[in-house]
Structures are given as C-alpha cells and as structure tokens.
Amino acid sequence: MVKITLHGVGGHKADKEGDGDKAEVLVPCPPHEELGLRLHPKRSPVKNLWCLVVSLVVVLCGLVLASVYLYRHYFISQQVPEENFFHCRVLYEDSIYAPLRGRQELEENVGIYLKENYEQISVPLPRFGGSDPADIVHDFHRGLTAYHDLALDKCYIIELNTSIVMPPRSLWELLINVKRGSYLPQTYLIQEEMVVTGRVWNLRPLGFYIQRLCSGKETYRLRRHHSQRRINKREAQNCHSIRHFENTFVVETVICDSV
Structure with a gap:
C-alpha cells in the first residue's frame, strides 16, 4: 500500500493547528509482476510463429533464386541454341x-x-x-x-x-x-x-x-x-x-x- 497525505487549504495556519487536520488515504499498489509486464511485455506465441514463417519464406526464396541461376548458367548454357x-x-x-x-x-x-x-x-x-x-x-x-x-x-x-x-x-x-x-x-x-x-x-x-x-x-x-x-x-x-x-x-x- 502507498500512504498519501493531504494538507489543508489554509497554508501555514493549517500547519499550526497540528496533525489533526491531516487526512490519510491508502491507495493499493499493483504487484511487482504486473509492473514488470508493463515495463517488459513478453512476446506472444503468434509473433514468434510469424517470425519463423517469414524466415522460412526468405530461405525458400533464396533457394529458388539459386536454382534459377544454376539452371540458366549451367544447364541452359550447355544446350545448343x-x-x-x-x-x-x-x-x-x-x-x-x-x-x-x-x-x-x-x-x-x-x-x-x-x-x-x-x-x-x-x-x-x-x-x-x-x-x-x-x-x-x-x-x-x-x-x-x-x-x-x-x-x-x-x-x-x-x-x-x-x-x-x-x-x-x-x-x-x-x-x-x-x-x-x-x-x-x-x-x-x-x-x-x-x-x-x-x-x-x-x-x-x-x-x-x-x-x-x-x-x-x-x-x-x-x-x-x-x-x-x-x-x-x-x-x-x-x-x-x-x-x-x-x-x-x-x-x-x-x-x-x-x-
């Protein structure tokens, strides 16, 4: 819990009247785990899966381009026009x-x-x-x-x-x-x-x-x-x-x- 003290509107006069005019309000504090989640949110499984799919697509595209290059330069080049x-x-x-x-x-x-x-x-x-x-x-x-x-x-x-x-x-x-x-x-x-x-x-x-x-x-x-x-x-x-x-x-x- 967090302790919050509210002072009276009267300024120094209110201070002289003592502690009786002070009002204390207790506000609940969120747990440390919730604070940690807000500061460092965890990646969802959906995002991890999406990153994996994108990586696989990039690798497959690279293999396709390499295959096309080899086909054009080593196979087609050996064929007679x-x-x-x-x-x-x-x-x-x-x-x-x-x-x-x-x-x-x-x-x-x-x-x-x-x-x-x-x-x-x-x-x-x-x-x-x-x-x-x-x-x-x-x-x-x-x-x-x-x-x-x-x-x-x-x-x-x-x-x-x-x-x-x-x-x-x-x-x-x-x-x-x-x-x-x-x-x-x-x-x-x-x-x-x-x-x-x-x-x-x-x-x-x-x-x-x-x-x-x-x-x-x-x-x-x-x-x-x-x-x-x-x-x-x-x-x-x-x-x-x-x-x-x-x-x-x-x-x-x-x-x-x-x-």
Whole structure:
C-alpha cells in the first residue's frame, strides 16, 4: 500500500493547528509482476510463429533464386541454341569399299558453339552398318579432336586436322545455306587412318568439353597412319571405322589398335 497525505487549504495556519487536520488515504499498489509486464511485455506465441514463417519464406526464396541461376548458367548454357543445331542427311558415293552399291546416306546431328569455338557431332548407328555410332568433339581452342566410339565405349584423342574439319563459323555458314532442304548436295567419301599409341590417364589437360565426353571411359591417344599402303579393314585386326560429316565431303576415320 502507498500512504498519501493531504494538507489543508489554509497554508501555514493549517500547519499550526497540528496533525489533526491531516487526512490519510491508502491507495493499493499493483504487484511487482504486473509492473514488470508493463515495463517488459513478453512476446506472444503468434509473433514468434510469424517470425519463423517469414524466415522460412526468405530461405525458400533464396533457394529458388539459386536454382534459377544454376539452371540458366549451367544447364541452359550447355544446350545448343536452335539456330546452332542441325540435323543433317548426306548422300555420298562410297568408291572405297562399295563402288557398285551406288549412293549411300549418312545421318548425324551437329551442334556448333561459335562463342566457345568447338563443334559436337553425334552419329547414330547407320542403317546398313559399315561404321560405328559415335560422338565427336572438335575443340578448336585446344586443337584437339575426341572420338567416343559408342559400340566400344572407348574414347580416342588426336590433334585436330584443320585440313579436314571446317572451323565452327565456316561449318555453320555451310549448314545454314542448305538448311532449307532435307539433304545436302551429293558428295564423296575420303578416308583417314589412325593407330592407337597409348592410354590416356589424365583427362584434365584435354579441356572441359573433351573431359566431359570421355569421363569414365577408357581413353587412348592416336597418331595418323602415313604409310603408302592403305589399311584394309578385312585384313587388319581390331579396326573400327567412324563415318562423319564436317566439311563438303564425308570422312571415314579408321582406328586400329595395331597394323
């Protein structure tokens, strides 16, 4: 309880008359706990729950934005734009192994990356056999070519032959000019011969694109076979061929473990 003393209106005169004129009034005082609540109010459970919900929303928004960023920069960037993707069908004369068969057809998908300066070619299994399906990367920045023989599930690396493989800008212009039709003009076949020289254990020096193509696969180095005698696939053991199109003619790449 709080004790409050009220004095008379008469000033000093009232003081002289003694304590009899004083009036005492007792006013109840609120408990200390109530004072504490008024000075430091506690947070309600609803406010705590609301703060938790807001925090979760902020975290989820951050995850969504991060996912969009990764999708745009790592997934979409690896996709070939429509104007840089070509489905090609080539008619050619095989004067090497089937001169009497007439015209043959080669089908492949070509992705041209002008900014990154490399080409990626996917050759499905031919209808009439004679060569292996393969994925090929021509990296003009590093001057390397990689063949992934899908039938063997092996990779082969060799220096880029710029006399056969057209650079990305030139090949892109060539395919743009014939994009209106289903077939390229009839062409011919040439052959290049290669021999395995050894195993490649470290793919990192080969660059990102070839490393991505050959990761987890047996990878070998190649050298070109410069002998005047042409390799006869019927006589040579462990030889495989890949027919592909990357110029105005079709190339048959013959790869042999030994000659």
